[in-house]
Amino acid sequence: MDFQLKTLTVARAAAEKSDVLIVLVGSAPIGAKDPLSARIASARKAGDLPDKAGKLLALYHPDEVAASRVVLAAIGDGKPESVRTGVLAAVNAAKAQGPKRVVMVFAHEADGAAVASAVAAAADASYVYTTTKSKASNGEGGRSIRQLVLGVADAAAVTQAFGEARATVSGIELAKEWGNRPGNHCTPTLLADAAKELGRLPRIKCEVLGPKDVQKLGMGSFAAVAQGSAEPLRFIVLRYQGGPKDQAPVVLVGKGITFDTGGVSLKPAAEMDEMKFDMCGAASVLGTFRALGEIQPAINVVGLVPACENMNDGRALKPGDVVTSMSGQTIEVLNTDAEGRLILCDALTYAKRYEPAAVIDIATLTGACVVALGGVRSGLFTSDDALAAALQAAGEASQDRCWRLPLDDEYAEGLKSNFADVANVAGRAGGAITAAKFLQRFAGDFAWAHLDIAGTAWKSGAAKGATGRPVGLLVNYLMARARGTSAAAPSPSKSARKTGSSAAARKARSVQ
Structure with a gap:
């Protein structure tokens, strides 16, 4: 959609040629005396347009308006959440008539947060x-x-x-596009091609590694997941250079399982089609880079996407197999449907080479997180309080919210193995946390956070489709860092660094 911004009053908006005019009406009194403003005031006084956000009143061919249809939409207190509710309702009502050009005007003053919320909601609804x-x-x-x-x-x-x-919306829609594509239209190779297209944007470079490159790097865990598929794996490396060369980058790691059968630990048939969404973490990294390429902030960002399918053939990974990760740690694979962590752990080890300021992995990782948080908030795991605060603040500001869950060491007890350094699962109890504890073993040398988006990356049922989350959260976080307005720069504790170095030495909807 082509978004444009104009200085408009309600009276001037009424004179604009459009198919539909949407007026966003807050609970504050309307001081303007033009005909349309007077009509709005009368409707509110009569109770035909309550102040509750999302309430609508439609007008057809009002004499004082150039548009044939007018939708009055209540936005209550005018806060971003209320604006989103009002805009979603108004655009959903307006689009039923197939309008080509829509004018939407605030009846009261609107700040940047309200404007951003209106843009995001209008794009989402349409x-x-x-x-x-x-x-x-x-x-x-x-x-x-x-x-x-x-x-x-x-x-x-x-x-x-x-x-x-507007740039964030472009990123969200790119993430939706690739999340929604069926598995045969979104293979690891096609996903890598999409990343290469991003390399055309200013300050972005893309490199794609294949199976031989991954083998040379020693990414045995990643390669093991891919070995049961006819589609070759791809390891995607994106770099956005907006800051000084010596500035430590933020590294985003996105899970890129382009289709997940569960492997030998086969998923139930019901809703298995939704496992095309198992690469939404990867899609969110691509979407974030799309936004960065348009905004051009003064920050350095690296995106890492291990992309492959989790399929079955005679070479597929088996329960009980032991694989060796890039870090040197061996992993007993007790469940082949817990494959996401197996590809992410090698990407986290690879991230170390950038001496990052922070590393954030994004993954549709566990059905347990869906049980814990539903589809409202993404799960957030980190031992770094400053990083947690910054990500939570970004989630609130972007209305792409997350919720911090614990990482107590006791949760790692179930990951012990008699046959390897670590097992890849620890049973059903606290499954989202034990998955995060597994990843934490590979992130001890830098500030790290894990976002489990299994409940928020897509919707099921009649509204089935990718949501584009958490692109909004990630862009907001990166912009806050670029401006120096985020929480204090995170840094791993001494104990975390020590743990990391010693470790390196020695869904039916259960998304794994």
Whole structure:
């Protein structure tokens, strides 16, 4: 969608040519005396437009408006959450008529956060996946709204927030696109090609490693997961250089299982089609880089994506097999459906070479996290309080929220093995935490956080599809770091570094 920002009052918006005019009405009194503002005030006084966010009142061919249809949308207190609720309701109502150009105006002053929320909600409500649909079923390209003009009292005051929101939406929609693609349209090779396209953006470079490269690096754990598939693995390395060369980068690691059968530990047939979404962590890394390429912040970021399928053939990994990770640690594979951690651990070891300021891995890792948090918040795991605070703040600001879960050492007891340094599963109890404890073994040399997005990366049922999360959270976090407004720079504790170095020496919807 083409988003535009204009300085508009309600009266000026009423004169704009459009198919639909949406007016976002807060609970504060309306001081303007133009005909449309007067009509809005009358509707509120009569109780036809309650203040509750999301309530709507539709007008057809009002004399004082150029648009044939007007939707008045309540946004309550005008906070970002309320704006999102109002915009989602209004755009969903408006798009039923197939409008091409929509004008949306705030009836009151709006700050940058409200504007960003409006842009994100409008994009979310109007998004349509069309890649693998025929032109006949697409209609005119799926999304009917071609242009949305957002009117505010002072466009100059919110230009930066608007630009960053528009770029973030581009990243979210890229993540949705690749998350929604079926497994045969999103192989590791095709995902790598998408990453290469990002290399065309300013300050972004892409490198793709194949099976032989991964073997030379000693990524035995990653390679073992891929060995049962006819599709060759890909290890994607993205670099965004926006800061000084000597600035330590933030490293994002995205789980890229482009289809997950569970391997020999086969998943139930019901809803197995949704395992195409098991690469949404990887998609969020690509989406974040898309946003970075447009915003161009002064920060260095590295993206690492281990991409492969988890399939069955005569060479597939078996329960009880022992594999050797890039770190040198051996892993007993008790469940082949716990493969995500097996590819991530090698990527985390690879991340060490960048001497990172922080490493964040993003993965549709455990059904246990869905049980714990549902589809509202992503699970956050880290032993670094500053990093936790920064990510939680970014989640709140972007309305892409997470919730911190514990990492007590006692949770690692179940990962002990008689036949290897560590087992890849520890039973059902606390499954999201024990998975994080497994990954923590490979992240002892840097500040690290793990985001389990198994419950938030996609929706099931009638609204089935990728959400693009947590691109919003990640972009907000990186922008805060670039501005120096995030929590204090995280740093691993001495005990964490010591643990890491010694370790290196020696779903039906259960997403693993």
